Amino acid sequence: MKTNNLILQTATKILLFVIVLFSIYMFFAGHYEPGGGFIGGLMTSGAIVLLLIAYDIKTVSKALPFDYKKVVGVGLLFATGTAAGGLLFGKPLLTHWFTYVDLPLLGKTSLHTAVLFDIGVYLVVIGTTMTIIQTIGESE
Amino acid sequence: MTAIYEIIVMLFILSGTFLTLAATFGVIRLPDIYTRNHAASKATTLGAMLILLGAMFYFLFFEDHFNSRLVLAILFIFMTAPVSGHLIGRAAYNSGVKLWNKSVADELARDRKKMKQGKSI
Numbered sequence: 001m002k003t004n005n006l007i008l009q010t011a012t013k014i015l016l017f018v019i020v021l022f023s024i025y026m027f028f029a030g031h032y033e034p035g036g037g038f039i040g041g042l043m044t045s046g047a048i049v050l051l052l053i054a055y056d057i058k059t060v061s062k063a064l065p066f067d068y069k070k071v072v073g074v075g076l077l078f079a080t081g082t083a084a085g086g087l088l089f090g091k092p093l094l095t096h097w098f099t100y101v102d103l104p105l106l107g108k109t110s111l112h113t114a115v116l117f118d119i120g121v122y123l124v125v126i127g128t129t130m131t132i133i134q135t136i137g138e139s140e
Numbered sequence: 141m142t143a144i145y146e147i148i149v150m151l152f153i154l155s156g157t158f159l160t161l162a163a164t165f166g167v168i169r170l171p172d173i174y175t176r177n178h179a180a181s182k183a184t185t186l187g188a189m190l191i192l193l194g195a196m197f198y199f200l201f202f203e204d205h206f207n208s209r210l211v212l213a214i215l216f217i218f219m220t221a222p223v224s225g226h227l228i229g230r231a232a233y234n235s236g237v238k239l240w241n242k243s244v245a246d247e248l249a250r251d252r253k254k255m256k257q258g259k260s261i
Contacts, residue, residue, distance in 0.1 A: 011223045018216060022209075 005054065012054035019047040027122055028115075037118035041125030048130060057137055068130040075123030082117045145201040152194030159187035172240040173232045181225025188221075189214050 023043035030036030051060050086095030098112035166179025196210040239246060 007223060007226055011219060015216070015219060018212065022212065 009054045012050055016047050016051060019050065020044060023047065027118065030118060031112065031114070037121030038125055041122040042129065044122075045126050045129040045133075048126075049133060052133070052137065057134065066130075068127045068134065070127075071123050072127035072131070075120045075125075075127060078120030078123065079117055082113055082120065085113065142201075145197075149194050149198045149201065152190050152197060156187045156190030156192075156194060159183045159190065163187060172243075173237050174229055174239065177225055177229045177232075181221055181228075185217060185221040188217050192217070 023040045023046075026035040026043060027037060027040030028035075030040070048060070048064065051063070082096075083094045086093055089095075096113045096117075098110050098114075100108055100110050103109050160183070163179050163183035166183065167176050170176045170179055192210050192214050196207055196214075199205045199207050199210075233248065
């Protein structure tokens with residue numbers, strides 16, 4: 001019998017945006033409040049896992065055509081790039097800077113190079129969890 | 141004014157905990173999985189939403205802090221808990237869990253029999 005997943009799929013379509021939005025909030029809140037790259041990445045991959053539960057693995061890989069091993073590579077590149085940025089200016093490894101910038105909509109905002117390191121953590125966490133889950137899910 | 145605020149917060153949190161307790165008794169006392177699922181998914185949803193609303197009002201009144209994450213959590217629980225209850229009930233039905241022996245209606249079985257005979261429902 002053909003299974004009818006209409007309720008789960010429709011709920012997933014709406015809930016996905018809430019989860020992804022909250023994960024991005026968690027990622028950017030990490031400097032001043034609880035949160036950060038690790039929990040943001042876990043929550044984003046949780047949203048992708050919800051998609052994998054509601055739809056099948058081929059539909060999801062068509063909708064999000066990422067090779068998650070390459071996502072891990074890009075994340076590590078971000079982390080090492082931030083670490084090496086200090087060396088270019090004659091400072092020790094992993095030296096961070098921050099500055100205050102007047103952005104048009106957001107007002108006075110502090111931009112910190114630690115965010116770039118955190119983006120690396122975020123991408124590595126997403127890549128690792130999704131690689132593990134997809135590898136286990138595809139094996140018979 | 142603070143007395144009124146305290147009473148509002150207290151009403152929300154106490155009614156939420158009461159509903160959660162009632163749901164727990166329903167899960168213990170009711171006879172089969174469908175009625176238990178009915179008690180757990182309805183009363184616990186409203187109970188958790190009321191407790192979160194009480195917490196939101198507490199922070200709004202006494203700390204002057206509007207916590208939008210609690211509003212988001214209320215919406216999220218309101219949308220997810222019925223869906224998960226529906227999925228648990230359907231998984232139980234599809235794996236052949238029997239209804240309570242005094243239940244009188246099983247409309248899904250009737251409709252599936254009609255589908256097998258090729259009629260439209």
